[in-house]
Amino acid sequence: MKIFYWSPFFTNIATISAVIKSANSLKLYSNKKIDVSLIDAIGEWDKYSSKIDKNIEIIKLNNFNLIKFLPKNNYIKSRISYIIIFLINFFKLLKIINNKKPDYFIIHLITSLPISLSYFFNNKTKLVLRISGYPKINFFRKYFWKFFSKKIYAITCPTENTKKLLIENNIFDKEKVFVLKDPVIDMKEFVNKKNEILDYKNLSNKEFILGIGRLTKQKNFELLINSFKSVVKNYKNLKLVLIGTGENEEKLKLLVSELNIKDDVYFTGYQENVYKFLKKAKIFVLSSLWEDPGFVLIEAIISNTTVLASNCPNGPKEVLGDDKFLFKNNNLDSLNKSILELLQQDKETKKKNSLFLKKRVKDFTKLNHYKKLVEIIK
Numbered sequence: 001m002k003i004f005y006w007s008p009f010f011t012n013i014a015t016i017s018a019v020i021k022s023a024n025s026l027k028l029y030s031n032k033k034i035d036v037s038l039i040d041a042i043g044e045w046d047k048y049s050s051k052i053d054k055n056i057e058i059i060k061l062n063n064f065n066l067i068k069f070l071p072k073n074n075y076i077k078s079r080i081s082y083i084i085i086f087l088i089n090f091f092k093l094l095k096i097i098n099n100k101k102p103d104y105f106i107i108h109l110i111t112s113l114p115i116s117l118s119y120f121f122n123n124k125t126k127l128v129l130r131i132s133g134y135p136k137i138n139f140f141r142k143y144f145w146k147f148f149s150k151k152i153y154a155i156t157c158p159t160e161n162t163k164k165l166l167i168e169n170n171i172f173d174k175e176k177v178f179v180l181k182d183p184v185i186d187m188k189e190f191v192n193k194k195n196e197i198l199d200y201k202n203l204s205n206k207e208f209i210l211g212i213g214r215l216t217k218q219k220n221f222e223l224l225i226n227s228f229k230s231v232v233k234n235y236k237n238l239k240l241v242l243i244g245t246g247e248n249e250e251k252l253k254l255l256v257s258e259l260n261i262k263d264d265v266y267f268t269g270y271q272e273n274v275y276k277f278l279k280k281a282k283i284f285v286l287s288s289l290w291e292d293p294g295f296v297l298i299e300a301i302i303s304n305t306t307v308l309a310s311n312c313p314n315g316p317k318e319v320l321g322d323d324k325f326l327f328k329n330n331n332l333d334s335l336n337k338s339i340l341e342l343l344q345q346d347k348e349t350k351k352k353n354s355l356f357l358k359k360r361v362k363d364f365t366k367l368n369h370y371k372k373l374v375e376i377i378k
Contacts, residue, residue, distance in 0.1 A: 001034045002101070003377075004059075006093075007108035008041040008085050010070050010078075012245065012270050013214065014295035015108055015132045020051050021183035022106075025370040027053045039096065041089050041110075042066035059100075061092040074247040086113050098122050104153070104377050108132050112144065118151035126153035128377065130180075131162060134292035134314045137169050145171045154376055156180035159293050161314040178376050183369035184298045185361070193275040194303060200268060203280065208239040208266075209339065210281035210305075212274055212296045213288070215246030220310070220330060222255060224287040227335045229259045235343065241266045241281070243274060278303035283342050288312055289330060293319045298364050301357045306350055308338050321360050325353070 003026060007019045019038070026034045037057040038045055043065030045058050052058070070084060071077035094117050097105065105121075106128045107114045118127050129152050135141070145152075155177045157163050167174045198204040209228060213219040221242060228240040242252070242265065249267065256265045271277065274296065278284060284300040286309035291297070293315020300307045301319075309316035311326040320326060328334035 001103050001377075002037075003034055003104045003106060004037045004039055004097070004100075004102040005106050005108070006039045006041075006111075006114050007044075008110045009044050010042065010067050010072050010081055011214070016048065017295065018132065018182045018184075019108055020048060021186060021366055022369060022373065023056055024053045025183055025366040026373070027055050029367060029370045030374075037100075037102070039093065041085055041093075042070065043068070059096060061089050061096065082110055082112075085110055089113060090117070093117060094120055097125055101125060104128055106130060115144070115148045115152070118148060121151075126377075127151060128153055129155045131155065131157040131166070131292075133158075134162065134290040135165070137165070137171075142169060142171055149173070149176075152176065154178060156373075156376065157292075158182050159315045159318050161318055162292055165314065178372075180372050180376065181364050181369060182295065183366040184295050184364040185302055186366060190275060190302060193273045194279050196273055196276045198276045198280050200271075200277075201266060203239070203241065203266065203277070206239050207235075207237060207282050208241045208280070210241050210243070210277055210284045211287060212243040212277075212284070213286075215242070215244050215248045215252055217248065218289055218291075219244070219246075220287045220289045221248070221252055223330060223332060223335060224285055225252065225255055225259065225261075225265065226332055227339060228265070229261055230332075230336050231339050231343075232261065232264055234340065238282070238343075239264050239266060241268060241277065243268045243271045243277060245270050274299060275303055278305045281305050283308055283339060285335075285339070286310060286316060287335070288316075291315050298361045301354075301361050304354050306342055306345065306353070307357065308335075308342060310335075319360060320357065322356070325357070 005019055005023055023036050026036050037059050040058050040060045044067050070081040101122050101124045104126050108130045149172050155172050160179055163177050163179050166177050211221055211224050232238050256262050278300050284305045284307050286294050286297050288310055290312050297309055309326055310329040311317050312329040327338040
């Protein structure tokens with residue numbers, strides 16, 4: 001069996017790890033009986049080669065690294081980049097698919113290109129659409145998916161709620177839609193990374209609340225910063241650490257300055273190892289306006305970190321399974337109240353909650369992902 005992956009990206013997002021772990025799981029657990037390839041559209045996989053199984057072929061559509069020149073860091077620029085990627089790779093991708101004839105073509109990001117090409121694919125290749133995050137069902141997307149739905153072999157999504165959303169919108173035949181949980185948990189990686197010393201600006205000696213994610217509207221870090229301004233009045237030595245980069249970085253830093261908490265808030269930028277931060281954090285807060293389900297939420301749970309998430313659509317509530325770990329989406333008073341309660345929580349309650357949540361995320365492993373994926377495509 002031959003399987004290709006398509007997932008062009010130009011910023012640091014969780015989907016990168018999901019694709020790598022998914023592809024690696026196919027090589028690892030199939031005893032190399034499945035041939036796996038990653039399509040490289042713009043040079044996006046160059047710096048990740050050490051993380052990709054050496055038996056996975058990386059097929060480059062272009063001989064130059066386009067990713068360095070693409071406009072990025074805001075909505076309009078990213079849409080321009082999508083158009084560039086679409087136009088440059090249209091015929092190149094079609095040629096690769098028809099020449100190499102993979103059995104399955106799994107697509108994660110910028111899916112409009114392979115879906116548009118699907119009418120011209122050889123009859124052997126089956127298209128698997130991966131819904132990587134909470135989908136906004138606008139008119140264009142709904143019409144586009146519905147128009148090409150017969151050419152899509154299977155649709156996978158990370159949560160039951162997203163599956164339900166797709167079925168309720170009557171876009172795809174319900175028999176084609178499957179829940180496929182992301183391969184977030186890699187215990188070998190976790191053990192290696194959590195034992196690294198946290199050496200960032202002496203944070204190992206400080207107590208802090210932690211937020212992780214792209215500094216974008218979706219992650220709603222404005223709410224977390226405003227909440228911290230209230231919380232720190234009662235906990236003078238507490239700090240706020242925000243890991244990530246994005247188009248709202250300067251806006252968030254300006255807010256921190258206006259609230260006069262600049263000395264208590266740390267913007268670390270992108271961090272390769274978040275586990276060493278999670279291990280030391282008092283609370284991890286997922287303040288997002290929408291998530292499905294939130295990679296870092298699962299990473300926080302396996303790190304024994306106290307977690308708190310917004311009850312946003314679609315994934316956090318499904319993962320956490322109990323309202324006591326949730327606050328009202330985009331509600332400052334609810335977030336303030338929840339953080340203060342968690343800061344006063346005793347060790348026995350924390351331990352009990354940690355055990356409960358670990359049971360909730362046990363399916364987010366590479367092995368379980370592999371089993372379900374093979375079940376879907378076979």
